[in-house]
Amino acid sequence: MNIIDKIKKFFKEIDHIQRENVLEIVEWEEKEVENIFALIVLGIFIGYPSPPIQISLDLLPYMEDEMNLMLEKVSTAHDPLGELFSLLDID
Amino acid sequence: MKNIFFFIGKGGVGKSTTSSLYSIKKSDERKTLLVSMDPAHNQRDIFNMKFNQDITKINEMFSIIEVDEEYWIKKYLSETEKEIKRNYNYQSAFNMGKYYNILQYSPGVEEYALVLAFENIISKHTEYWNIIFDMPPTALTLKFFMLPSVSKLWVQELIKLRKEIISKKEIISKIKFGTKKIETDKIKNKLDNLLKRYNKIDKIFKSKRTKINLVLNYDKLSFRESLRIKEKLESSGININKLVINKVKNENYIKEIKEEFNHDKITIYPFSDMNLSGLSKLKEYLNRYKDEK
Secondary structure, three states: OOHHHHHHHHHHHHHHHHHHHHHHHHHHHHHHHHHHHHHHHHHHHHOOOOOOHHHHHHHHHHOHHHHHHHHHHHHHOOOHHHHHHHHOOOO | OOEEEEEEEOOOOOHHHHHHHHHHHHOOOOOEEEEEOOOOOOHHHHHOOOOOOOOEEEEOOEEEEEOOHHHHHHHHHHHHHHHHHHHOOOHHHOOHHHHHHHHOOOOOHHHHHHHHHHHHHHHHOOOOOEEEEEOOOHHHHHHHHHHHHHHHHHHHHHHHHHHHHHHHHHHHHHHHHOOOOOOOOHHHHHHHHHHHHHHHHHHHHHOOOEEEEEEEOOOHHHHHHHHHHHHHHHHOOOOOOEEEEEEEOOHHHHHHHHHHHOOOOEEEEEOOOOOOOOHHHHHHHHHHOOOOO
16 A cells, blocks of 8 residues: 555545544434424423413523523433432442 | 403304494493404404504594504514523523514414503503403403413412522522522512512403403304303303393393393393494494483
8 A cells, every 4th residue: 555545544534533523413413402302392291381381481581591401401311310420429 | 440341252243343332332421442352353344444553543532443463472572582682691592583483373372462462552541431342252262361360370380489499599508608698589570570460460350340241142052152151251250241142133032041141231232234334334223222221
Protein backbone atom coordinates (compact mmCIF):
# COMPACT_ATOMS: atom_id res chain seq x y z
CA MET A 1 0.00 0.00 0.00
CA ASN A 2 1.51 3.28 -1.07
CA ILE A 3 1.36 6.52 0.88
CA ILE A 4 -1.58 7.90 -1.13
CA ASP A 5 -3.66 4.81 -0.44
CA LYS A 6 -2.78 5.07 3.25
CA ILE A 7 -3.90 8.72 3.35
CA LYS A 8 -7.11 7.79 1.51
CA LYS A 9 -7.75 4.99 4.01
CA PHE A 10 -7.07 7.38 6.91
CA PHE A 11 -9.63 9.91 5.66
CA LYS A 12 -12.11 7.17 4.92
CA GLU A 13 -11.88 6.04 8.55
CA ILE A 14 -12.23 9.61 9.82
CA ASP A 15 -15.33 9.98 7.64
CA HIS A 16 -16.74 6.73 9.00
CA ILE A 17 -16.20 7.84 12.64
CA GLN A 18 -17.81 11.21 11.95
CA ARG A 19 -20.80 9.53 10.34
CA GLU A 20 -21.15 7.23 13.34
CA ASN A 21 -21.08 10.23 15.71
CA VAL A 22 -23.65 12.17 13.74
CA LEU A 23 -25.88 9.10 13.50
CA GLU A 24 -25.67 8.64 17.27
CA ILE A 25 -26.73 12.25 17.89
CA VAL A 26 -29.59 12.08 15.39
CA GLU A 27 -30.77 8.76 16.88
CA TRP A 28 -30.68 10.29 20.37
CA GLU A 29 -32.61 13.34 19.20
CA GLU A 30 -35.18 11.16 17.48
CA LYS A 31 -35.68 9.16 20.70
CA GLU A 32 -36.12 12.40 22.66
CA VAL A 33 -38.80 13.65 20.29
CA GLU A 34 -40.53 10.27 20.53
CA ASN A 35 -40.51 10.51 24.34
CA ILE A 36 -41.94 14.01 24.34
CA PHE A 37 -44.60 12.99 21.84
CA ALA A 38 -45.62 10.02 23.98
CA LEU A 39 -45.77 12.18 27.11
CA ILE A 40 -48.02 14.71 25.42
CA VAL A 41 -50.35 12.20 23.79
CA LEU A 42 -50.46 9.45 26.42
CA GLY A 43 -49.69 11.32 29.63
CA ILE A 44 -53.27 11.00 30.81
CA PHE A 45 -53.06 7.17 30.80
CA ILE A 46 -50.10 7.05 33.16
CA GLY A 47 -51.45 9.34 35.81
CA TYR A 48 -50.90 12.76 34.31
CA PRO A 49 -54.35 14.30 34.27
CA SER A 50 -54.55 17.31 32.02
CA PRO A 51 -56.05 20.51 33.41
CA PRO A 52 -58.22 22.72 31.20
CA ILE A 53 -55.95 24.11 28.51
CA GLN A 54 -56.26 27.73 29.66
CA ILE A 55 -54.87 26.85 33.11
CA SER A 56 -51.79 25.20 31.56
CA LEU A 57 -51.30 28.16 29.25
CA ASP A 58 -51.83 30.75 31.99
CA LEU A 59 -49.16 29.08 34.15
CA LEU A 60 -46.72 28.36 31.35
CA PRO A 61 -44.99 31.79 31.43
CA TYR A 62 -43.97 31.15 35.04
CA MET A 63 -42.79 27.60 34.59
CA GLU A 64 -39.52 27.77 32.71
CA ASP A 65 -37.68 25.75 35.35
CA GLU A 66 -40.43 23.16 35.45
CA MET A 67 -40.42 22.90 31.66
CA ASN A 68 -36.67 22.31 31.68
CA LEU A 69 -37.03 19.79 34.49
CA MET A 70 -39.74 17.97 32.56
CA LEU A 71 -37.56 17.80 29.46
CA GLU A 72 -34.71 16.52 31.63
CA LYS A 73 -37.01 13.88 33.13
CA VAL A 74 -37.96 12.76 29.67
CA SER A 75 -34.31 12.27 28.83
CA THR A 76 -33.66 10.16 31.94
CA ALA A 77 -36.93 8.25 31.71
CA HIS A 78 -35.29 5.32 29.92
CA ASP A 79 -32.90 4.81 32.86
CA PRO A 80 -34.83 5.30 36.11
CA LEU A 81 -32.41 3.08 38.08
CA GLY A 82 -29.43 5.14 36.96
CA GLU A 83 -31.25 8.27 38.11
CA LEU A 84 -32.05 6.67 41.49
CA PHE A 85 -28.43 5.56 41.97
CA SER A 86 -27.11 9.01 41.15
CA LEU A 87 -29.64 10.54 43.54
CA LEU A 88 -28.44 8.19 46.30
CA ASP A 89 -24.84 8.79 45.22
CA ILE A 90 -24.13 5.14 44.39
CA ASP A 91 -21.49 4.55 41.71
CA MET B 1 -72.81 45.81 37.81
CA LYS B 2 -76.11 46.14 35.93
CA ASN B 3 -78.55 43.49 34.69
CA ILE B 4 -77.23 40.62 32.65
CA PHE B 5 -79.54 38.39 30.60
CA PHE B 6 -78.62 35.19 28.79
CA PHE B 7 -80.81 33.60 26.11
CA ILE B 8 -79.92 29.92 25.91
CA GLY B 9 -81.47 26.81 24.36
CA LYS B 10 -81.38 24.21 21.63
CA GLY B 11 -80.27 25.25 18.13
CA GLY B 12 -83.11 26.69 16.05
CA VAL B 13 -85.61 27.43 18.85
CA GLY B 14 -85.31 31.19 18.31
CA LYS B 15 -82.71 32.44 20.81
CA SER B 16 -81.61 35.21 18.45
CA THR B 17 -85.14 36.34 17.60
CA THR B 18 -86.41 36.34 21.17
CA SER B 19 -83.24 38.03 22.50
CA SER B 20 -83.50 40.77 19.85
CA LEU B 21 -87.21 41.31 20.63
CA TYR B 22 -86.45 41.40 24.35
CA SER B 23 -83.58 43.86 23.80
CA ILE B 24 -85.79 46.23 21.80
CA LYS B 25 -88.42 46.07 24.53
CA LYS B 26 -85.87 46.69 27.29
CA SER B 27 -84.29 49.61 25.39
CA ASP B 28 -87.60 51.50 25.68
CA GLU B 29 -86.79 51.99 29.36
CA ARG B 30 -83.01 51.80 29.76
CA LYS B 31 -79.82 51.71 27.68
CA THR B 32 -79.47 48.17 26.39
CA LEU B 33 -76.65 46.27 24.73
CA LEU B 34 -77.32 43.08 22.77
CA VAL B 35 -74.27 40.80 22.42
CA SER B 36 -74.22 38.03 19.84
CA MET B 37 -72.07 35.21 21.28
CA ASP B 38 -73.29 32.57 18.82
CA PRO B 39 -70.65 31.97 16.13
CA ALA B 40 -73.53 31.66 13.65
CA HIS B 41 -74.28 35.38 14.29
CA ASN B 42 -77.94 35.41 13.30
CA GLN B 43 -78.39 39.01 14.51
CA ARG B 44 -76.96 40.18 11.17
CA ASP B 45 -79.84 38.56 9.34
CA ILE B 46 -82.45 39.69 11.85
CA PHE B 47 -81.41 43.36 11.69
CA ASN B 48 -80.16 43.25 8.09
CA MET B 49 -76.96 44.92 9.23
CA LYS B 50 -73.33 44.03 9.70
CA PHE B 51 -71.97 44.06 13.24
CA ASN B 52 -68.51 43.59 14.72
CA GLN B 53 -66.56 43.75 17.99
CA ASP B 54 -67.19 47.51 18.31
CA ILE B 55 -70.48 48.96 19.39
CA THR B 56 -72.99 49.52 16.59
CA LYS B 57 -75.65 51.97 17.71
CA ILE B 58 -79.13 51.13 16.49
CA ASN B 59 -80.41 54.20 18.32
CA GLU B 60 -79.48 56.21 21.43
CA MET B 61 -80.80 53.51 23.76
CA PHE B 62 -79.94 50.32 21.89
CA SER B 63 -76.61 48.94 20.58
CA ILE B 64 -75.32 45.62 19.28
CA ILE B 65 -71.95 43.86 19.45
CA GLU B 66 -70.91 40.67 17.67
CA VAL B 67 -68.24 38.65 19.48
CA ASP B 68 -65.44 37.42 17.23
CA GLU B 69 -64.33 34.19 18.88
CA GLU B 70 -61.23 33.86 16.72
CA TYR B 71 -60.05 37.36 17.69
CA TRP B 72 -60.16 36.43 21.40
CA ILE B 73 -58.34 33.13 20.85
CA LYS B 74 -55.55 34.84 18.88
CA LYS B 75 -55.28 37.70 21.40
CA TYR B 76 -55.03 35.26 24.30
CA LEU B 77 -52.40 33.06 22.65
CA SER B 78 -50.27 35.99 21.55
CA GLU B 79 -50.41 37.57 25.04
CA THR B 80 -49.36 34.23 26.57
CA GLU B 81 -46.47 34.03 24.13
CA LYS B 82 -45.34 37.59 24.96
CA GLU B 83 -45.46 36.75 28.66
CA ILE B 84 -43.32 33.64 28.06
CA LYS B 85 -40.77 35.71 26.16
CA ARG B 86 -40.65 38.25 29.00
CA ASN B 87 -40.08 35.61 31.65
CA TYR B 88 -38.01 32.88 30.03
CA ASN B 89 -34.24 33.00 29.75
CA TYR B 90 -34.06 30.14 27.33
CA GLN B 91 -36.52 31.37 24.73
CA SER B 92 -36.08 28.85 22.01
CA ALA B 93 -37.33 26.15 24.39
CA PHE B 94 -40.93 26.85 23.61
CA ASN B 95 -41.89 28.68 20.48
CA MET B 96 -45.66 29.06 20.79
CA GLY B 97 -45.97 30.67 17.37
CA LYS B 98 -45.38 27.25 15.87
CA TYR B 99 -48.33 25.79 17.78
CA TYR B 100 -50.86 28.57 17.06
CA ASN B 101 -52.67 26.72 14.36
CA ILE B 102 -53.34 23.68 16.47
CA LEU B 103 -53.75 25.37 19.88
CA GLN B 104 -56.68 27.41 18.63
CA TYR B 105 -58.54 24.17 17.94
CA SER B 106 -57.70 22.54 21.29
CA PRO B 107 -60.68 21.36 23.33
CA GLY B 108 -61.67 24.10 25.75
CA VAL B 109 -60.31 27.04 23.83
CA GLU B 110 -63.63 27.97 22.23
CA GLU B 111 -65.53 28.37 25.51
CA TYR B 112 -62.57 30.15 27.08
CA ALA B 113 -62.66 32.69 24.24
CA LEU B 114 -66.33 33.33 25.09
CA VAL B 115 -65.46 33.79 28.78
CA LEU B 116 -62.74 36.30 27.86
CA ALA B 117 -65.19 38.21 25.66
CA PHE B 118 -67.82 38.11 28.42
CA GLU B 119 -65.39 39.49 31.02
CA ASN B 120 -64.29 42.23 28.66
CA ILE B 121 -67.82 43.31 27.72
CA ILE B 122 -69.23 43.51 31.23
CA SER B 123 -66.24 45.46 32.54
CA LYS B 124 -65.94 47.79 29.53
CA HIS B 125 -69.54 48.70 28.71
CA THR B 126 -70.72 49.85 32.11
CA GLU B 127 -72.90 52.62 30.64
CA TYR B 128 -75.51 50.01 29.65
CA TRP B 129 -78.16 49.14 32.19
CA ASN B 130 -79.04 45.87 30.47
CA ILE B 131 -76.57 43.58 28.72
CA ILE B 132 -78.29 40.76 26.84
CA PHE B 133 -76.30 37.80 25.55
CA ASP B 134 -77.56 35.75 22.63
CA MET B 135 -75.81 32.45 23.33
CA PRO B 136 -74.61 29.58 21.10
CA PRO B 137 -76.49 26.23 21.05
CA THR B 138 -76.53 23.95 24.09
CA ALA B 139 -73.15 22.17 24.10
CA LEU B 140 -70.98 25.27 23.91
CA THR B 141 -73.24 27.26 26.24
CA LEU B 142 -73.08 24.57 28.94
CA LYS B 143 -69.29 24.43 28.67
CA PHE B 144 -69.21 28.23 28.97
CA PHE B 145 -71.26 28.19 32.17
CA MET B 146 -69.29 25.26 33.63
CA LEU B 147 -65.86 26.70 32.86
CA PRO B 148 -65.43 28.84 36.01
CA SER B 149 -66.53 26.11 38.45
CA VAL B 150 -64.44 23.38 36.75
CA SER B 151 -61.40 25.66 36.53
CA LYS B 152 -61.85 26.64 40.18
CA LEU B 153 -61.62 22.99 41.24
CA TRP B 154 -58.40 22.55 39.29
CA VAL B 155 -56.85 25.76 40.58
CA GLN B 156 -57.73 24.90 44.19
CA GLU B 157 -56.01 21.51 43.86
CA LEU B 158 -52.97 23.08 42.19
CA ILE B 159 -52.74 25.65 45.00
CA LYS B 160 -52.64 22.78 47.54
CA LEU B 161 -49.75 21.19 45.61
CA ARG B 162 -47.95 24.51 45.35
CA LYS B 163 -48.26 25.08 49.10
CA GLU B 164 -46.65 21.70 49.65
CA ILE B 165 -43.76 22.64 47.38
CA ILE B 166 -43.30 25.99 49.15
CA SER B 167 -43.26 24.37 52.59
CA LYS B 168 -40.63 21.86 51.43
CA LYS B 169 -38.54 24.68 49.96
CA GLU B 170 -38.77 26.49 53.28
CA ILE B 171 -37.51 23.38 55.11
CA ILE B 172 -34.56 23.11 52.71
CA SER B 173 -33.76 26.80 53.12
CA LYS B 174 -33.94 26.47 56.91
CA ILE B 175 -31.50 23.54 56.90
CA LYS B 176 -29.12 25.12 54.39
CA PHE B 177 -29.15 28.80 55.38
CA GLY B 178 -30.80 28.83 58.77
CA THR B 179 -33.72 30.95 57.50
CA LYS B 180 -37.16 30.01 56.24
CA LYS B 181 -37.35 32.98 53.88
CA ILE B 182 -37.63 31.99 50.23
CA GLU B 183 -38.31 33.94 47.03
CA THR B 184 -41.94 34.83 46.31
CA ASP B 185 -43.54 31.98 44.41
CA LYS B 186 -44.77 33.41 41.08
CA ILE B 187 -46.78 30.32 40.24
CA LYS B 188 -48.65 30.45 43.55
CA ASN B 189 -49.36 34.16 42.97
CA LYS B 190 -50.68 33.43 39.50
CA LEU B 191 -52.86 30.59 40.84
CA ASP B 192 -54.27 32.90 43.55
CA ASN B 193 -55.13 35.47 40.88
CA LEU B 194 -56.78 32.83 38.71
CA LEU B 195 -58.85 31.63 41.66
CA LYS B 196 -60.03 35.20 42.34
CA ARG B 197 -60.93 35.64 38.68
CA TYR B 198 -62.91 32.38 38.40
CA ASN B 199 -64.65 33.10 41.70
CA LYS B 200 -65.71 36.48 40.35
CA ILE B 201 -67.17 35.04 37.12
CA ASP B 202 -68.86 32.20 38.99
CA LYS B 203 -70.40 34.76 41.34
CA ILE B 204 -71.73 36.77 38.39
CA PHE B 205 -73.32 33.63 36.90
CA LYS B 206 -75.03 32.92 40.21
CA SER B 207 -75.95 36.52 41.02
CA LYS B 208 -79.56 37.67 41.31
CA ARG B 209 -78.89 40.33 38.70
CA THR B 210 -77.96 37.67 36.16
CA LYS B 211 -81.01 36.16 34.55
CA ILE B 212 -80.85 33.06 32.43
CA ASN B 213 -83.73 32.69 30.00
CA LEU B 214 -84.22 29.22 28.58
CA VAL B 215 -85.81 29.41 25.12
CA LEU B 216 -87.84 26.42 23.90
CA ASN B 217 -90.54 25.40 21.45
CA TYR B 218 -93.28 22.95 22.07
CA ASP B 219 -91.79 19.97 20.31
CA LYS B 220 -90.47 16.81 21.86
CA LEU B 221 -86.76 17.35 21.11
CA SER B 222 -86.61 20.96 22.23
CA PHE B 223 -88.68 20.08 25.30
CA ARG B 224 -86.42 17.20 26.38
CA GLU B 225 -83.18 19.05 25.68
CA SER B 226 -84.39 22.08 27.64
CA LEU B 227 -85.14 19.88 30.63
CA ARG B 228 -81.59 18.49 30.46
CA ILE B 229 -80.10 22.02 30.21
CA LYS B 230 -82.07 23.05 33.29
CA GLU B 231 -80.94 19.99 35.28
CA LYS B 232 -77.31 20.39 34.24
CA LEU B 233 -77.14 24.08 35.14
CA GLU B 234 -78.96 23.59 38.42
CA SER B 235 -76.50 20.85 39.38
CA SER B 236 -73.76 23.51 39.29
CA GLY B 237 -75.81 26.02 41.25
CA ILE B 238 -76.91 28.11 38.25
CA ASN B 239 -80.66 28.70 38.11
CA ILE B 240 -82.97 29.34 35.19
CA ASN B 241 -84.85 32.60 35.67
CA LYS B 242 -87.48 32.32 33.00
CA LEU B 243 -88.78 29.92 30.37
CA VAL B 244 -89.23 31.66 27.03
CA ILE B 245 -91.65 29.73 24.85
CA ASN B 246 -91.26 30.74 21.26
CA LYS B 247 -93.44 30.13 18.17
CA VAL B 248 -96.51 29.43 20.32
CA LYS B 249 -99.54 28.46 18.21
CA ASN B 250 -101.94 27.61 21.00
CA GLU B 251 -101.57 27.90 24.72
CA ASN B 252 -103.10 24.58 25.73
CA TYR B 253 -99.75 23.06 26.57
CA ILE B 254 -98.36 25.95 28.67
CA LYS B 255 -99.73 24.35 31.83
CA GLU B 256 -97.97 21.09 30.96
CA ILE B 257 -94.65 22.93 30.44
CA LYS B 258 -95.03 24.71 33.78
CA GLU B 259 -95.59 21.40 35.53
CA GLU B 260 -92.81 19.50 33.76
CA PHE B 261 -90.28 22.23 34.45
CA ASN B 262 -91.67 23.04 37.88
CA HIS B 263 -91.32 26.66 36.87
CA ASP B 264 -93.80 29.50 37.02
CA LYS B 265 -92.01 32.34 35.26
CA ILE B 266 -92.86 32.06 31.60
CA THR B 267 -92.79 34.44 28.65
CA ILE B 268 -94.72 33.58 25.53
CA TYR B 269 -93.79 34.70 22.04
CA PRO B 270 -96.70 33.82 19.73
CA PHE B 271 -96.06 32.27 16.33
CA SER B 272 -96.12 34.85 13.56
CA ASP B 273 -96.45 34.63 9.78
CA MET B 274 -94.50 37.88 9.52
CA ASN B 275 -90.94 37.71 8.31
CA LEU B 276 -89.13 39.11 11.36
CA SER B 277 -86.37 40.90 9.56
CA GLY B 278 -85.38 44.50 10.24
CA LEU B 279 -86.00 46.77 13.22
CA SER B 280 -89.39 48.02 12.01
CA LYS B 281 -90.76 44.48 11.59
CA LEU B 282 -89.52 43.50 15.04
CA LYS B 283 -91.21 46.56 16.53
CA GLU B 284 -94.38 45.77 14.61
CA TYR B 285 -94.37 42.27 16.10
CA LEU B 286 -93.88 43.67 19.61
CA ASN B 287 -96.74 46.13 19.12
CA ARG B 288 -99.04 43.44 17.83
CA TYR B 289 -98.43 41.15 20.77
CA LYS B 290 -97.75 43.70 23.49
CA ASP B 291 -100.63 42.47 25.60
CA GLU B 292 -99.26 38.93 25.69
CA LYS B 293 -97.46 37.77 28.80
